Amino acid sequence: MESTMKDLRGGATVLDMDPKSTVGGGVEDVYGEDCATEDQLVTPWTVSVASGYSLLRDPRHNKGLAFTEKERDAHYLRGLLPPVVATQQLQEKKLMHSIRKYQLPIQKYMAMMELEERNERLFYKLLIDNVEELLPIVYTPTVGEACQKYGSIFKRPQGLYISLKEKGKILDVLKNWPERSIQVIVVTDGERILGLGDLGCQGMGIPVGKLALYTALGGVRPSACLPITIDVGTNNEKLLKDEFYIGLRQRRATGQEYAELLHEFMTAVKQNYGEKVLIQFEDFANHNAFELLAKYGTTHLVFNDDIQGTASVVLAGVIAALKLLGGSLADHTFLFLGAGEAGTGIAELIALEMSKRSNAPVEETRKKIWLVDSKGLIVSSRKDSLQHFKQPWAHEHEPVNNLLDAVKAIKPTVLIGSSGVGRTFTKEVVEAMASLNEKPLILALSNPTSQSECTAEEAYTWTKGKAIFASGSPFDPVEYEGKVYVSGQANNAYIFPGFGLGLVISGAIRVHDDMLLAASEALAGQVSEENYANGLTYPPFSNIRKISAHIAANVAAKAYELGLATRLPRPENLVKYAESCMYSPVYRSYR
Numbered sequence: 001m002e003s004t005m006k007d008l009r010g011g012a013t014v015l016d017m018d019p020k021s022t023v024g025g026g027v028e029d030v031y032g033e034d035c036a037t038e039d040q041l042v043t044p045w046t047v048s049v050a051s052g053y054s055l056l057r058d059p060r061h062n063k064g065l066a067f068t069e070k071e072r073d074a075h076y077l078r079g080l081l082p083p084v085v086a087t088q089q090l091q092e093k094k095l096m097h098s099i100r101k102y103q104l105p106i107q108k109y110m111a112m113m114e115l116e117e118r119n120e121r122l123f124y125k126l127l128i129d130n131v132e133e134l135l136p137i138v139y140t141p142t143v144g145e146a147c148q149k150y151g152s153i154f155k156r157p158q159g160l161y162i163s164l165k166e167k168g169k170i171l172d173v174l175k176n177w178p179e180r181s182i183q184v185i186v187v188t189d190g191e192r193i194l195g196l197g198d199l200g201c202q203g204m205g206i207p208v209g210k211l212a213l214y215t216a217l218g219g220v221r222p223s224a225c226l227p228i229t230i231d232v233g234t235n236n237e238k239l240l241k242d243e244f245y246i247g248l249r250q251r252r253a254t255g256q257e258y259a260e261l262l263h264e265f266m267t268a269v270k271q272n273y274g275e276k277v278l279i280q281f282e283d284f285a286n287h288n289a290f291e292l293l294a295k296y297g298t299t300h301l302v303f304n305d306d307i308q309g310t311a312s313v314v315l316a317g318v319i320a321a322l323k324l325l326g327g328s329l330a331d332h333t334f335l336f337l338g339a340g341e342a343g344t345g346i347a348e349l350i351a352l353e354m355s356k357r358s359n360a361p362v363e364e365t366r367k368k369i370w371l372v373d374s375k376g377l378i379v380s381s382r383k384d385s386l387q388h389f390k391q392p393w394a395h396e397h398e399p400v401n402n403l404l405d406a407v408k409a410i411k412p413t414v415l416i417g418s419s420g421v422g423r424t425f426t427k428e429v430v431e432a433m434a435s436l437n438e439k440p441l442i443l444a445l446s447n448p449t450s451q452s453e454c455t456a457e458e459a460y461t462w463t464k465g466k467a468i469f470a471s472g473s474p475f476d477p478v479e480y481e482g483k484v485y486v487s488g489q490a491n492n493a494y495i496f497p498g499f500g501l502g503l504v505i506s507g508a509i510r511v512h513d514d515m516l517l518a519a520s521e522a523l524a525g526q527v528s529e530e531n532y533a534n535g536l537t538y539p540p541f542s543n544i545r546k547i548s549a550h551i552a553a554n555v556a557a558k559a560y561e562l563g564l565a566t567r568l569p570r571p572e573n574l575v576k577y578a579e580s581c582m583y584s585p586v587y588r589s590y591r
């Protein structure tokens with residue numbers, strides 16, 4: 001490869017990245033990015049940038065003060081930067097210092113988004129090195145607030161907007177995106193953003209946040225990630241009346257009009273990116289979420305994070321919790337508050353795992369699992385009026401019309417909140433769980449924090465420290481009677497980055513339920529004795545890249561076993577292979 005080439009006519013510069021460079025980079029970094037993408041990369045090492053000035057404004061390549069003297073000479077940067085040359089470590093220190101000075105999480109969020117727009121590698125360096133501190137900023141819960149305020153926060157487009165106006169032209173819209181070799185798309189239609197409801201076009205914050213985690217936690221390179229918001233209108237009256245609303249000002253299209261737009265989108269994605277691009281559905285309302293997954297699950301590589309990702313992370317926590325609770329999976333009785341995507345998705349995956357472990361048909365194992373919705377316990381006498389996804393859970397029982405009575409009647413060992421409605425695990429409900437169980441397992445999954453079924457403090461104080469508790473949004477440690485309780489975060493962020501990486505590195509063409517079980521087993525396997533000793537059923541996020549590599553390896557192994565993997569030959573050591581494929585945010589040096 002030639003060293004730096006310059007087109008003297010326009011002062012243009014060609015960034016010829018040194019694949020063996022160790023100056024701020026490393027062999028692992030450079031080869032790492034390549035191996036996950038071999039057959040899809042169209043722009044390998046050489047990238048044209050118009051001038052030194054535009055190099056500084058290109059977030060993918062900008063290094064700010066970290067450009068070396070040699071690079072400043074070679075790439076027309078002389079005089080465009082102050083004299084000092086800083087290391088990436090120093091830049092990181094400076095930025096963390098200034099982010100920590102902000103009082104409000106939303107200010108930190110905006111500072112992080114600005115950084116992503118200015119210097120992508122530095123953004124990921126911060127996020128990876130400070131994951132426990134910054135995850136609640138770029139992701140749940142702050143991302144929820146960011147979506148609510150997206151109209152005023154929004155500065156530059158961070159993904160693709162496909163609205164009803166683009167009907168008939170979606171393929172052309174996809175071609176407007178600058179990157180060609182996309183591996184993961186996260187798409188929302190904004191109808192059920194976390195537990196915050198219909199935020200229409202402002203839901204874009206969610207695919208952007210999820211994909212930042214794909215890169216930081218799962219190592220999928222940023223240029224292979226594409227956030228998409230499909231705008232079919234919104235039924236949120238407040239947004240419809242807001243003069244600054246950024247989306248289509250109409251009520252949601254439904255029925256055939258909706259289905260046709262989604263179908264055009266799904267077809268265009270496959271046509272433009274091939275059949276190995278992963279399409280992750282995120283925060284769709286129940287009816288569309290189930291329908292899209294069923295409709296496209298057999299023709300596309302699709303994954304619904306709220307149904308399948310949440311199910312896999314909760315199953316992992318339950319498997320891990322068996323060490324603390326005792327008994328086998330089938331010895332436990334589960335009660336859910338919420339029978340939507342998350343609730344029924346989790347219930348089905350637990351029933352499936354129970355069936356595999358105890359060699360019983362899934363129709364039998366489902367009977368260990370009960371769901372409560374807004375009308376009370378789901379029982380057989382309600383069957384005819386139930387939506388199809390609730391019907392498998394309509395067991396024989398007399399009607400029970402509230403959660404507290406359901407707890408008393410069913411006597412669950414595990415209570416799971418997935419309703420999207422906050423403060424529904426009342427003191428009476430939690431106390432009832434504690435009176436029934438030596439160690440009640442209580443999972444308050446709804447997001448963001450305002451929608452959590454109860455707080456960590458409530459769970460520990462109301463059970464007098466007996467509960468094993470985890471929540472979808474993070475809570476600080478709680479002190480109760482002189483002891484500190486640290487709760488786990490049962491959030492699909494543990495699963496989807498590694499799960500997606502596993503699909504990508506194996507070249508999988510379909511998602512299979514057994515891959516979800518494989519991901520759960522891998523995550524549960526990462527909980528250490530020390531974590532258990534602290535009452536934790538999830539490992540800390542500080543180890544997430546190692547965790548993701550294990551999840552990816554298990555998922556890829558399952559893809560090979562099921563004949564769904566296309567990348568051959570199968571690497572022998574899949575954990576090592578997954579690790580070697582992960583994006584590193586360390587700067588590259590330019591010759």
Ligand SMILES: O=C([O-])CC(=O)C(=O)O
Nearest residue numbers: 140194283306447491492
């Ligand atoms: O985004 C999160 O934190 C988890 C999730 O998918 C949801 O709540 O919809």
Ligand SMILES: [Mg+2]
Nearest residue numbers: 282283305306
């Ligand atoms: Mg979600």
